[in-house]
Structure formats: C-alpha cells, structure tokens
Amino acid sequence: MKAWEKNIRTIKHPYVAGYQPKDYSVTKLNANENPYPPAPGVVKAMEEFETSSLRLYPALNADELIDEIAHFKQVKPSQVFVGVGSDDVIGMCFLTYFNSGKPILFPDITYSFYDVWADLYRIPYECPKLDEKFHIKKEDYYKDNGGIIFANPNAPTSIAVGLDFIRDVLEHNQDVIVIVDEAYIDFGGESAVSLLEEYDNLVVVQTFSKSRSLAGLRVGYCIASEELIQALNTVKFSYNSYTMNMLAIKLGAESVKDTEYFYQTIDKIIATRTWSKEQLEQLGFTCMDSSTNFLFATHKSMAAKEIFEKLQERKIYVRHFDKERIDNYLRITIGTDQQMEQLVNALKEILPDEKNING
Template sequence: MGKYLSKHFQDKEGYHLGEAPKDRTYIKINANESPYPPSPAVLSALTKELVTTQNLYADPKSTELTKTIAAYYHVKPEQVFADSGSDVILAYCMIAFGSGNGGFCFPDVTYNFYKTFSIFFGLQYREIPLKKDFSICADDYCSCGCNVLIANPNAPSGLKLDLADVKRIAATNSAHLVIIDEAYVDYGNESCVPLINQYDNLLIIQTMSKSRNLAGARIGFAVSSAQNIADLFQMKAAFNPDSINSISQALGCAAVRDVDYMHQCVSKIIRTREKVRAALLQRGFHVLESNTNFLFFEPTVLSAEALYSALKQEGVLVRYYDQPRIQTYIRMSIGTEEQMHTVIAKIDKILLRCCKTQTTIVSPYPSYQTRIEAN
C-alpha cells in the first residue's frame, strides 16, 4: 500500500468479485450474471443520436428512467431513485442512514458488501446468525434497535423471507430504516415495493444486472418514501451528481418496458435451474432450494474447494467461499441449458475420476441429458 493512504484504510480489505481470468474460454457461472443478451428493445435504444450526444452530461435526475420504473411499480416518480448500480445506492444508504443511528444489522451469511461497507465507512454493525438450514429468523430482526439490511432472497443461500415477515420487521422498527435488497426478486418472488406506502421506514433496492440482463450497463434503483428518496439525492449530489450515464439511462428504460422479454429469460433460467438442481440431487449433493438465478450446494465425494478447483481446470468458473459456515458449499449461477449440460458432464467427469481413487463402489451417475429428455 502507498505511504499516503489513511491509517483507517490500511488494514481494510475490499469486496472480492467473482474471478474473470482471460487465459482461456470459460463457462463463467460465478457472478450471477444473466446468460442471455439484453432485450432487442435495448439494442434498438442504442441509436446514433444517443451516441452523438455523449459530449453532453447526462440528466442528473435520470428523469425518464425514474418515470419508467415508477410506472412499472405503480408508484410516484419522486419515490424512485436510480444510480450506477445497486452497490452505489447501498453505499449511499449506509452513509446517510447508518451513522449515529445504531448502524446496521444483517445476516452472518449474506452479500459480503454489507460488512465491507460497514467496515470501510466506520459504521457499527451486527451480524445475526442464520438458522442451521441457512434461513433467516425474522424474530431476530424485530425491535432490534438498529437499521436492518436483508437481501431477499438472500445470497448465497437463495432462500427467501415471506412478505408477512418483512411487514413485522418494518412495523417493529419504526425508528430505524429497513432496507430490503431485492437483486433476485424477479425469479419467482413477490416484491416488497407495494409496502412502501404502508411503512415509511422501508426502502427497497433492486438492480438491472440480473433479470434485465444489463450487468454491464450498471443500473440500480431504490423505491421508498419521497423523503427517503430525497435524502438519497442529497447524498448523490455530494458525490457524483450525474453518475449514471445517458446511454445506461436509455437502455434501462427500454429494458423495463420490455416486460415480455424479461419474463421469457427468467422462465428459461428457472426451468434450467430446477433441472440442474434435480441432477445435483441425483448425484447425492445437498442442494438448497433456490428462489434466485443460482444454486447453493454441498458436494459429496470431494470437498467444495476441490470441486471448485477441478471445475476451473475443466473451464468452468463457480464461486467458492473460504469463510465460516459455508466453506463446504459452492454457489453456481445458472447459465443456458446447453452450458449447464456441459457443466453437469464436467462434474460427472470429476466425480468419476475421484471415485476411481476410492475403495468403495460407487454406482454410475445418471446423465443430465437423460434428465432433460425425461422432462
């Protein structure tokens, strides 16, 4: 580190993104990206006129984008805030609402950025253990005495809280903010956005990186009371007033409006997810139910770390977490049907290779292709 770095940051470690090596062609299923391209409407929105106006600053209020999101969720435009990715909005929220208000509490196994932000910003935080099955106990967050931050569905577990639980958490923490991170809400779940007019302490954050296939465009948004949104605009004005560029704003509008395409992509991912989950269960893996675009599973025969390494050698990137409670698990994003067929074949190859070195007799693994054809 450089000699001028503030002492506050000298012992800090940032968030670790999913690796993206360039030494070969990989099936990259370690970052929960969509395997499908953006909507055709998004491609049409990228016009010559839009590109030729890049000499001008973008609309700092993202007016058209916030109106489009508001129309989709049946809320007022002043209840919507957009910026360059949901992580930026999370950072604004933690700085704006976390100082001097008890900080935040969040699960001990969740999106690691919550803890990273808390540490970097010098905020109080409390990690609440998930239950043994990795589910969230809503009672742990009721009347907790600080702000609440929950990913719903949670990551990397893929499990969700019911809306009734979210209501209880919001109702019992009226003096504190309750942030629900809905990055994966579109994969068969119910959004908490309709609750914002009932609970003014509820703030919902979403991203266009997953279900709307726009990870590269960096678009996130928040929905909450008009006052909470105004506070976020104040934070944005102090950091980067026009941070979401005009191209991303236009692409985001097109993606939100093309509801049919989003549903088509989400449906394909859910169908493939369930086929892959069934295939992993057939192989004796412990696989959690998923409400997201990924699976969280515990392999057998070999360790999670060994499977992660072996898959990388086979040209497949998955996510392994060397951290307490989940070091025996792997998180695997769902790719296309063809990609996942290849991945299961690679897993079979690795498992059979491992079995040859063991003295116990292991029956042949059912093929993923057979499972697809059976369905």
C-alpha cells in the same frame, strides 16, 4: 511510513473481488450473470443512439429511466432513486440512513459488501447468525439497533423469505430504516414493493444486472417513501450530480419497456434451474431451495473446494467462498441449458463413482 500516510483512510476488511476470467471461451457460471442478451429494444436504442450528443452532460435526474421504472413498478417517480449498479445505491443508503451510534444488523451469511460498507463509513454492526438450515431468525432483529439490511432472496444461500417475515421485521423496527436488497427477487421471490404504502421507513433495492441482462451497463435502483428518496438525493447530489451516463439512462429505459422479453427470459432461467437442481441432486448434491438465478449446493462426499478446482481445470467457473459455515458449498449460476449440460457432464467425470462408494 511517510508523514502523509497518517491522513489516509484505512479499511479493516477491504473488498477483494473474486477472480474473473478474461477468456471468453470458458463456461462462466461464477458471477450470476444472465446467459441471455439484453432486450431487443436495448439493441435498437444502441443502434439509434446519436453519439455526438455525448458532448453534453446527461439529464440531471435521469428522468427517462426513473419514469420508466416508476411506471413499471406503479409508484411515483419521486419514490425512485437510480445509481451505478445496486452497489452504488446501497452504498449511498448506508451513508445516508445509517447515522446512529447503534449497530446496524444483517445476517452473518449474506452479500459480502454489507460489512465492507459499514467499515468504510465507520458504522457499527452486528451479524446475527442464520440458523443451521441457513434461514434468517426474525427474533434476532427485534433488538435495539441503528438500522437493518438483508437480502431477499439471500445470497449466496438463494433462500427467500415471505412478505409476512418482512412485515414482522418492519413492525418491530419502526424507528430505523429497513433495507431489503432484492437483487434476485425476479427469479421467484415476493417483492416488498407492495409494502411501501404501509411503511415509510422501508427501502427496496433492485438491479438491472441479473434479470435484465445488463450487468455491463451498471444500473441499480431503490424504491421508498418520497422523504427517504429525497434524503438519498441530497446526499447523492452532494457527491456526484451526474452518476448515470447517457447510455445507462437510455438503454436502461428501453430495457424496462420490454416487459414481454423480461418475463420470457426469467421463465427460461427458472426452467433451467429446475432441471439443473434435479440433475445435481441425482449426482449426490443437496441444493437449497433457490428463488434466484443460482444454486447453492453441497455434495455428500466430495469437498466443494475440490469440485471447484476440478471444474476450473475443465474451464468451468463456479463460485466457492472460503468462509466459515459455507466453505463446503458452491454457488452455481444458472446459464443456458447447454452450459448446464456441460456442467453436469463435467461433474459426472469429477465425482466419485456412486457404486464404488456404496458397494
């Protein structure tokens, strides 16, 4: 070991990213990307963008983007914080809001970055277990803690809780910050944004990566009370003043303006989800009740890992987590109708013949 190595930050459970195929001919249902392109206004803004302006620094406060989000969500611009994807936003939230010596709380099965951020920033944490049906037990969040984060709808389970649940958690946790990560909220959940007027310790995080078809642009945001956003800005501006590049600001703002396209795209995905769930159930899968752009499914007779591998042989990529309690499940992104038909046809080849099993 070299002498300087002792000064280097080590992380207990560093994040290891899932495999992302570079071959664009595959059917990619493994990253919860939107199968439809960004709004027409985004394409137009790209065409009209004056590339020479890139010589200048971007707007310090990303005002254009923040103003559009605030207008769309009917909150004040001073209640909105934007970042490089919701990962940047939540990472900044962990650094800013979770400075207690007490453990923060989040479910054992949830977005796989929460424990990584806690490790990175040396924040103690506890992970209450979801119940057998993968539902969050609200009583687990009544105890003394240093802060709370949960995803609604939860990932990778796809299950949403209602506003009564969130209100209950907030009522029991007035002395800490409660973050609701709504990455998938647009596909069927009820947003906690409506609770912001009542609770000044609530932070609601959303993203442009799923419902706005802009994963490649890296834009996420959160909405909270002005005090909380100001605290977040103090930390953010003390890390990097200019996180949002000019294109993220401009194209992001144009995306928010096009509400009609936004809702159309979501409706299409929800319709495809309904069809896909029926098809999978006919093939012997059980799917959680999804409020997201993916299905979380387990098969009655074939192991998830085997299905995952056999799909991959056919160039269809879904997600399998080699993790306790969920290792017999697949997370399947809702693609286009055509992609889902491809998936269903492949599954028909892969799965054991029903008659042989039952007969």
